[in-house]
Amino acid sequence: MSERTVTIVPEDGLHARPASVFVETVNEFEATVEIAVDGEDPVAANSMLAVTSLGAGHGDTVRLIAEGDDAEAALDALEDVLTTPESEFDDE
Amino acid sequence: MDQQTLDRILSTELVSLEEPPDEKRAAIEHLLDIAVDAGRVTDREATLDALLEREGETSTGVGKGIGIPHAKTDGVAEPTVVFSRSSEGIDFDAPDGKPATLLFMILVPASGSDDHLSILSSLSRALMDDDVRDRLHAAESPEAVTDTLMKAIA
Incomplete structure:
Protein backbone atom coordinates (compact mmCIF):
# COMPACT_ATOMS: atom_id res chain seq x y z
CA MET A 1 0.00 0.00 0.00
CA SER A 2 1.32 3.45 -0.90
CA GLU A 3 0.29 6.77 0.53
CA ARG A 4 0.90 10.34 -0.42
CA THR A 5 -0.18 13.69 0.98
CA VAL A 6 -0.92 16.41 -1.56
CA THR A 7 -1.99 20.05 -1.25
CA ILE A 8 -4.67 21.04 -3.75
CA VAL A 9 -3.65 23.74 -6.21
CA PRO A 10 -6.69 24.38 -8.50
CA GLU A 11 -8.46 27.52 -7.28
CA ASP A 12 -11.92 25.98 -7.18
CA GLY A 13 -10.62 23.01 -5.24
CA LEU A 14 -11.36 19.38 -6.01
CA HIS A 15 -14.54 20.18 -7.83
CA ALA A 16 -15.85 20.61 -11.38
CA ARG A 17 -13.22 20.03 -14.05
CA PRO A 18 -10.31 19.08 -11.74
CA ALA A 19 -12.56 16.57 -9.93
CA SER A 20 -13.68 14.96 -13.15
CA VAL A 21 -10.11 14.75 -14.47
CA PHE A 22 -9.09 13.29 -11.10
CA VAL A 23 -11.74 10.54 -11.26
CA GLU A 24 -10.89 9.75 -14.91
CA THR A 25 -7.23 9.45 -13.96
CA VAL A 26 -8.01 7.04 -11.11
CA ASN A 27 -9.89 4.86 -13.59
CA GLU A 28 -6.85 4.64 -15.90
CA PHE A 29 -5.01 2.55 -13.33
CA GLU A 30 -5.53 -0.93 -11.94
CA ALA A 31 -4.72 0.17 -8.40
CA THR A 32 -7.53 0.77 -5.92
CA VAL A 33 -7.28 4.38 -4.76
CA GLU A 34 -8.89 6.10 -1.81
CA ILE A 35 -8.78 9.75 -0.83
CA ALA A 36 -9.27 11.41 2.55
CA VAL A 37 -9.30 14.91 3.94
CA ASP A 38 -7.71 15.58 7.33
CA GLY A 39 -9.09 13.47 10.13
CA GLU A 40 -11.86 11.88 8.06
CA ASP A 41 -12.35 8.39 6.71
CA PRO A 42 -11.06 7.73 3.20
CA VAL A 43 -13.59 7.43 0.37
CA ALA A 44 -13.39 5.75 -3.04
CA ALA A 45 -11.40 7.99 -5.37
CA ASN A 46 -13.07 6.56 -8.49
CA SER A 47 -16.50 7.92 -7.50
CA MET A 48 -17.37 11.46 -8.51
CA LEU A 49 -20.02 11.59 -5.80
CA ALA A 50 -17.53 10.51 -3.12
CA VAL A 51 -14.88 12.93 -4.33
CA THR A 52 -17.41 15.79 -4.39
CA SER A 53 -18.46 14.89 -0.84
CA LEU A 54 -14.98 15.76 0.46
CA GLY A 55 -15.51 19.47 -0.15
CA ALA A 56 -11.75 19.80 -0.58
CA GLY A 57 -10.85 23.37 -1.46
CA HIS A 58 -7.80 25.16 -2.79
CA GLY A 59 -4.95 24.88 -0.29
CA ASP A 60 -6.50 21.91 1.54
CA THR A 61 -4.41 18.83 2.06
CA VAL A 62 -5.64 15.40 1.04
CA ARG A 63 -4.22 11.95 1.66
CA LEU A 64 -4.15 9.50 -1.26
CA ILE A 65 -3.95 5.79 -0.51
CA ALA A 66 -3.29 3.37 -3.38
CA GLU A 67 -3.06 -0.39 -3.43
CA GLY A 68 -2.07 -2.50 -6.44
CA ASP A 69 0.80 -3.14 -8.86
CA ASP A 70 0.70 0.33 -10.39
CA ALA A 71 -0.03 2.17 -7.13
CA GLU A 72 3.06 4.39 -7.34
CA ALA A 73 2.34 5.36 -10.95
CA ALA A 74 -1.27 6.13 -10.03
CA LEU A 75 -0.15 8.35 -7.16
CA ASP A 76 2.29 10.20 -9.46
CA ALA A 77 -0.45 10.87 -12.00
CA LEU A 78 -2.98 11.95 -9.34
CA GLU A 79 -0.48 14.24 -7.68
CA ASP A 80 0.00 15.90 -11.08
CA VAL A 81 -3.76 16.44 -11.41
CA LEU A 82 -4.08 17.95 -7.93
CA THR A 83 -1.12 20.27 -8.38
CA THR A 84 -2.05 21.59 -11.84
CA PRO A 85 -3.55 25.10 -11.71
CA GLU A 86 -7.08 25.25 -13.08
CA SER A 87 -6.14 27.54 -15.96
CA GLU A 88 -4.09 24.72 -17.47
CA PHE A 89 -7.07 22.37 -17.58
CA ASP A 90 -8.73 24.74 -20.01
CA ASP A 91 -5.91 24.30 -22.52
CA GLU A 92 -6.53 20.62 -23.04
CA MET B 1 -24.82 23.45 8.60
CA ASP B 2 -27.51 24.10 11.22
CA GLN B 3 -31.19 23.21 10.96
CA GLN B 4 -32.38 26.78 10.42
CA THR B 5 -29.95 27.40 7.57
CA LEU B 6 -31.02 24.14 5.96
CA ASP B 7 -34.72 24.96 6.33
CA ARG B 8 -34.16 28.17 4.46
CA ILE B 9 -31.93 26.71 1.73
CA LEU B 10 -34.27 23.83 0.98
CA SER B 11 -37.85 24.73 1.81
CA THR B 12 -40.74 22.50 0.70
CA GLU B 13 -41.75 24.97 -2.03
CA LEU B 14 -38.40 24.16 -3.67
CA VAL B 15 -39.27 20.46 -3.88
CA SER B 16 -41.19 19.20 -6.90
CA LEU B 17 -42.48 15.66 -7.27
CA GLU B 18 -43.78 16.32 -10.78
CA GLU B 19 -41.98 14.65 -13.65
CA PRO B 20 -39.39 17.02 -15.17
CA PRO B 21 -38.67 17.13 -18.95
CA ASP B 22 -36.46 14.18 -19.98
CA GLU B 23 -33.78 16.21 -21.71
CA LYS B 24 -30.99 17.85 -19.69
CA ARG B 25 -31.27 21.48 -20.83
CA ALA B 26 -35.06 21.48 -20.46
CA ALA B 27 -34.80 19.80 -17.05
CA ILE B 28 -32.35 22.46 -15.88
CA GLU B 29 -34.77 25.20 -16.95
CA HIS B 30 -37.59 23.34 -15.20
CA LEU B 31 -35.65 23.25 -11.91
CA LEU B 32 -34.66 26.88 -12.33
CA ASP B 33 -38.31 27.87 -12.80
CA ILE B 34 -39.20 26.23 -9.50
CA ALA B 35 -36.69 28.57 -7.85
CA VAL B 36 -38.08 31.50 -9.87
CA ASP B 37 -41.66 30.70 -8.75
CA ALA B 38 -40.47 30.53 -5.14
CA GLY B 39 -39.11 34.06 -5.50
CA ARG B 40 -35.47 33.03 -5.11
CA VAL B 41 -34.17 34.27 -8.45
CA THR B 42 -33.65 37.94 -9.25
CA ASP B 43 -32.23 37.39 -12.75
CA ARG B 44 -33.39 34.23 -14.52
CA GLU B 45 -31.31 34.77 -17.65
CA ALA B 46 -28.03 35.37 -15.80
CA THR B 47 -28.69 32.34 -13.60
CA LEU B 48 -29.43 30.10 -16.58
CA ASP B 49 -26.27 31.30 -18.33
CA ALA B 50 -24.20 30.50 -15.25
CA LEU B 51 -25.75 27.02 -14.98
CA LEU B 52 -25.15 26.22 -18.64
CA GLU B 53 -21.62 27.56 -18.51
CA ARG B 54 -20.91 25.24 -15.59
CA GLU B 55 -22.42 22.28 -17.48
CA GLY B 56 -20.21 23.17 -20.44
CA GLU B 57 -17.13 22.81 -18.27
CA THR B 58 -17.97 19.27 -17.19
CA SER B 59 -21.37 17.75 -16.71
CA THR B 60 -22.72 17.66 -13.17
CA GLY B 61 -23.82 14.03 -13.33
CA VAL B 62 -21.90 12.56 -10.38
CA GLY B 63 -23.03 8.95 -10.72
CA LYS B 64 -25.44 6.74 -8.75
CA GLY B 65 -28.31 8.40 -10.61
CA ILE B 66 -27.63 11.88 -9.29
CA VAL B 81 -31.42 24.10 -3.40
CA VAL B 82 -34.17 22.79 -5.70
CA PHE B 83 -35.13 19.11 -5.81
CA SER B 84 -36.87 17.14 -8.53
CA ARG B 85 -36.84 13.50 -9.60
CA SER B 86 -37.25 11.69 -12.86
CA SER B 87 -38.66 8.17 -13.15
CA GLU B 88 -36.95 7.41 -16.48
CA GLY B 89 -33.79 9.34 -15.71
CA ILE B 90 -32.05 12.09 -17.65
CA ASP B 91 -28.71 11.80 -19.40
CA PHE B 92 -26.28 13.92 -17.36
CA ASP B 93 -23.10 12.37 -18.82
CA ALA B 94 -22.31 10.69 -15.51
CA PRO B 95 -19.00 8.85 -15.27
CA ASP B 96 -20.87 5.61 -14.49
CA ASP B 115 -21.32 28.25 0.56
CA HIS B 116 -21.53 26.50 -2.71
CA LEU B 117 -18.78 24.01 -1.92
CA SER B 118 -20.10 23.28 1.53
CA ILE B 119 -23.67 22.68 0.28
CA LEU B 120 -22.35 20.51 -2.54
CA SER B 121 -20.20 18.43 -0.21
CA SER B 122 -22.88 18.03 2.50
CA LEU B 123 -25.39 16.94 -0.11
CA SER B 124 -22.99 14.55 -1.83
CA ARG B 125 -22.07 12.98 1.50
CA ALA B 126 -25.74 12.43 2.34
CA LEU B 127 -26.42 10.92 -1.09
CA LEU B 136 -35.90 10.17 -1.79
CA HIS B 137 -37.23 7.95 -4.59
CA ALA B 138 -40.04 6.71 -2.37
CA ALA B 139 -41.02 10.07 -0.85
CA GLU B 140 -44.66 10.90 -1.44
CA SER B 141 -44.61 14.53 -0.33
CA PRO B 142 -42.22 17.48 -0.42
CA GLU B 143 -42.09 17.26 3.39
CA ALA B 144 -40.84 13.66 3.19
CA VAL B 145 -38.07 14.83 0.85
CA THR B 146 -36.93 17.71 3.07
CA ASP B 147 -37.18 15.53 6.21
CA THR B 148 -34.98 12.87 4.65
CA LEU B 149 -32.38 15.41 3.58
CA MET B 150 -32.42 17.27 6.90
CA LYS B 151 -31.83 14.05 8.82
CA ALA B 152 -29.12 12.91 6.42
CA ILE B 153 -27.26 16.21 6.41
CA ALA B 154 -27.68 17.46 9.96
Missing part, protein backbone atom coordinates in the same frame (compact mmCIF):
# COMPACT_ATOMS: atom_id res chain seq x y z
CA GLY B 67 -27.35 15.15 -11.18
CA ILE B 68 -26.31 18.32 -9.33
CA PRO B 69 -26.44 21.28 -11.74
CA HIS B 70 -25.11 24.27 -9.85
CA ALA B 71 -24.03 27.86 -10.24
CA LYS B 72 -22.55 30.72 -8.32
CA THR B 73 -24.31 33.79 -9.67
CA ASP B 74 -25.59 37.28 -8.87
CA GLY B 75 -28.92 36.12 -10.30
CA VAL B 76 -29.88 34.74 -6.86
CA ALA B 77 -30.02 36.61 -3.57
CA GLU B 78 -29.58 33.69 -1.17
CA PRO B 79 -28.38 30.07 -1.22
CA THR B 80 -31.06 27.83 -2.70
CA GLY B 97 -23.20 6.14 -17.46
CA LYS B 98 -26.33 6.00 -15.29
CA PRO B 99 -29.08 8.52 -16.08
CA ALA B 100 -29.90 10.98 -13.32
CA THR B 101 -33.11 10.20 -11.48
CA LEU B 102 -32.49 12.48 -8.48
CA LEU B 103 -31.87 16.09 -9.41
CA PHE B 104 -30.59 18.82 -7.13
CA MET B 105 -29.97 22.34 -8.33
CA ILE B 106 -27.70 24.43 -6.12
CA LEU B 107 -27.75 28.20 -6.61
CA VAL B 108 -25.62 30.51 -4.50
CA PRO B 109 -24.95 34.24 -4.74
CA ALA B 110 -21.63 35.17 -6.34
CA SER B 111 -20.58 36.74 -3.06
CA GLY B 112 -21.37 33.56 -1.12
CA SER B 113 -17.70 32.56 -0.81
CA ASP B 114 -17.58 28.85 -0.04
CA MET B 128 -23.65 8.34 -0.84
CA ASP B 129 -25.97 6.46 1.51
CA ASP B 130 -28.13 3.97 -0.49
CA ASP B 131 -30.88 4.28 2.06
CA VAL B 132 -31.11 8.06 1.64
CA ARG B 133 -31.43 7.69 -2.14
CA ASP B 134 -34.11 5.01 -1.72
CA ARG B 135 -36.10 7.23 0.62
